Amino acid sequence: MDFWPWWMGACGLASVTIAHFLLTGRPLGVSGSVARVLDVRRSRRADALSDAIASDPAALEAQLLAATQEAFGDVDSGATTTAASDDPQGTSTAARATPFGQRFFGNVRWSARLTLLLSIGIGALLSRLVHPSPIEVQLSLGPSFTSLVGDGTIAWAVLLVGGVMVGVGTQMAAGCSSGHGLSGCGRLVPASLIGTAAFFSGAVMVSFLLERL
Amino acid sequence: MPSNTVIQHLALGAIGLAFGFVLSRAGFADFGEIHLMFTFADLRLLLAFAGAVVIIAAVYLALGRRWQEPRAVFTRGTIPGGLLFGAGWALTGACPSVVLVQLANGHLMALATLLGILLGTAIYPAINEKYLHISSGGCGL
Numbered sequence: 001m002d003f004w005p006w007w008m009g010a011c012g013l014a015s016v017t018i019a020h021f022l023l024t025g026r027p028l029g030v031s032g033s034v035a036r037v038l039d040v041r042r043s044r045r046a047d048a049l050s051d052a053i054a055s056d057p058a059a060l061e062a063q064l065l066a067a068t069q070e071a072f073g074d075v076d077s078g079a080t081t082t083a084a085s086d087d088p089q090g091t092s093t094a095a096r097a098t099p100f101g102q103r104f105f106g107n108v109r110w111s112a113r114l115t116l117l118l119s120i121g122i123g124a125l126l127s128r129l130v131h132p133s134p135i136e137v138q139l140s141l142g143p144s145f146t147s148l149v150g151d152g153t154i155a156w157a158v159l160l161v162g163g164v165m166v167g168v169g170t171q172m173a174a175g176c177s178s179g180h181g182l183s184g185c186g187r188l189v190p191a192s193l194i195g196t197a198a199f200f201s202g203a204v205m206v207s208f209l210l211e212r213l
Numbered sequence: 214m215p216s217n218t219v220i221q222h223l224a225l226g227a228i229g230l231a232f233g234f235v236l237s238r239a240g241f242a243d244f245g246e247i248h249l250m251f252t253f254a255d256l257r258l259l260l261a262f263a264g265a266v267v268i269i270a271a272v273y274l275a276l277g278r279r280w281q282e283p284r285a286v287f288t289r290g291t292i293p294g295g296l297l298f299g300a301g302w303a304l305t306g307a308c309p310s311v312v313l314v315q316l317a318n319g320h321l322m323a324l325a326t327l328l329g330i331l332l333g334t335a336i337y338p339a340i341n342e343k344y345l346h347i348s349s350g351g352c353g354l
Binding site for chain 1: 232234242244257280281290293296306310311312327337340347
């Protein structure tokens with residue numbers, strides 16, 4: 001099968017990552033999305049919290065103030081009362097609390113991250129429909145995998161164990177090839193540059209080991 | 214942007230479609246191509262990845278470093294986690310998004326990879342709580 005030249009791949013990956021920033025204001029990160037989809041309850045709580053913060057910063061400030069006073073005592077009550085009463089936009093809070101999209105379309109029952117994951121698969125299907133080579137349903141991952149790893153039970157076992165390594169590794173490193181590799185390295189985040197260097201090193205070492213075995 | 218509105222679903226759905234399309238056509242879901250990248254036998258995918266990072270960095274700097282947050286925080290888990298993920302990537306040819314593309318391209322064995330990734334992701338919080346005690350930093354990446 002023929003693939004895109006490198007520069008088309010580069011432009012494609014960059015466009016997707018930048019579009020994600022532009023449309024959502026957040027970095028694209030697939031391993032994080034998988035974790036959020038798996039842990040629905042914690043994810044809902046986190047989403048509700050971040051929505052509340054985004055839609056009503058004044059209320060957040062008031063709550064932080066209350067929590068601070070609870071922890072450290074009412075040291076500077078003069079300043080805090082001014083801060084609380086000095087809120088000219090306090091009356092418009094209710095109008096601002098309902099975001100535009102929600103007011104007109106309502107919410108969807110499942111997580112938007114699940115939509116992201118599913119549409120990655122659908123996008124791949126589309127790519128094969130516009131491309132002349134038809135989709136071949138086959139057990140193996142291809143001739144290279146079969147000659148390096150094998151087929152049958154061993155191959156299934158290697159993929160299962162390898163998958164667990166990917167799952168645990170991406171959670172431990174808090175990012176994968178999209179979160180650390182594209183979004184993180186693209187923004188020159190030090191931890192992401194280190195994480196990317198680490199997973200490339202691990203992959204290079206194991207790939208050369210596979211050739212030796 | 215709020216988390217679960219129809220607009221959010223449309224936005225992430227469009228991004229997912231484009232991402233799956235690009236990964237598939239660029240060859241990132243082909244085990245043989247991935248192996249050639251990691252053994253430096255063919256630099257095409259490596260250049261595609263590095264080129265993407267350069268373009269993103271150029272846009273990021275040109276737009277005045279918007280989107281600084283959230284950013285990954287370096288922890289004790291960054292390097293060992295990265296090494297573990299890389300090793301798994303080399304064995305399976307898959308990262309969490311690529312496994313979906315492999316399945317869509319008809320490779321049924323990728324079901325084992327997907328199961329493994331879901332399993333690994335699901336058990337990590339328990340492993341971390343019991344043995345590792347690495348703070349996630351809550352960056353959401």
